[in-house]
Amino acid sequence: MTRRTPQPEKLQETLGYRFARPELLVEALTHVSAPGASGQSYQRLEFLGDRVLGLIVAEMLYQAFPGSPEGELSRRLAELVRRESCAEVAIAWDVGPYMKLGAGEAQSGERRNHTILADVCEAIIGAVFLDGGYEAAKVLVAQAFKELLHAPRRPLRDPKSALQEWAQGKGFPPPTYAVVEQTGPDHAPKFRVSVKVKDHNSDFGLGASKRAAEQEAARSLLFREGVWTQEDQGND
Template sequence: MSKPGEGGRKTPDLAKLETALGHVFADRTLLTTALTHMSADGPRLGSYQRLEFLGDRVLGLSVADMLFRRYPLAEEGDMSRRLADLVRKETCAEVALAWDLGQFMRLGEGEILGGARKNKAILADACEAIIGAAFIDGGYEAARVLVERAFGERLLKPVRPLRDAKTALQEWAQGQGYPTPTYSERGRTGPDHAPVFRVAVRITGLDDAEAQGPSKRLAEQAAAEAFLRRESLWSETMENDNG
């Protein structure tokens, strides 16, 4: 049952989180530690930082293992790009949000008032810490199953194309004798916690292409892809040729 917790809140039932994770902890103190931010009362070593360090490495190995098995014909460079997309902090934050992790976090009062339960950087760190906790609790196989459950759909449908659109555009421009593409922000909309950036890519002598995304980096990638598609230099087969 839930009971009063920090700031008068009811402490969420961790069994609910374990259901979302697909892993029931033999040692639940590991899970509690993985949910404890350094701002919470207690010693610094009682926070999730050490588990985050471990979980980051376990996540990388687990995703690399998944990619190796899922794409037997993919080259190392393609798998590396997909790996980078899957283990980045933004993806970890998406997974944490899917777990509804914010409600389970143990935070200091100042962090709570500052909206830390929705802070994507903190959620991403806690996501990695939980993976590290699962590794200690049940070994690599338990952690791998947790990662595959949480990241598997993203592996099949990556956020970004398998090839890097910005790199492809730069290589094409250089091959055609054009200057290096440049990117400029054309606008920003949406609230501070969920901004949408509009970015244009310019190659001197050609028409600009624009696109938008939840970060400048992703908007630049989208603009590069839009340019390549317009020039018939990018297609679905380029995204999935190793699928």
């Protein structure tokens, strides 16, 4: 017997938003493979929702991190709006049972496909924007992404780049690196590298390559000077 897709009233409760035009939510949940979906799949709403999400998250980041430079805000933005984050939000909303799919896609488990889930997340945001305006979409996104806002899944920047940005912000020349010591056999060397920033003491890092040692040296200096905290690195 064919499984019927449940009506999305319960989903509206989960979203915390009641649609004046519920057909927009139905469209946001409709995959291109669904019967009769021609021209009414979520693709156009996804396109719109992607832009709305980017603007809202950019505003959230601007307000949440008043001391962060543009480069860091851009990295945080990319982290928040990437596919994995949007799919995580769609899973939290439990949109899977409400999605309209073709029979083959439904049987092959596409309700759990992270690419589709991410698309539906953006489509729902686009649908809320069309139905209730920017403020309604902002409330939805703020509630759904608030935990991700302060808990990036990946390092926001590598230590060398962060140190160079910090030095430039202080008006200093770029940091300089030097190999202090190389030990171990040729096939498994170990490097000790120093890093120096004008008017600051050198710091050191160890690594299996010069680049790895430079990154460790930069990381050490950033922490020593109080430029970085654990939150700046993100969570692995």
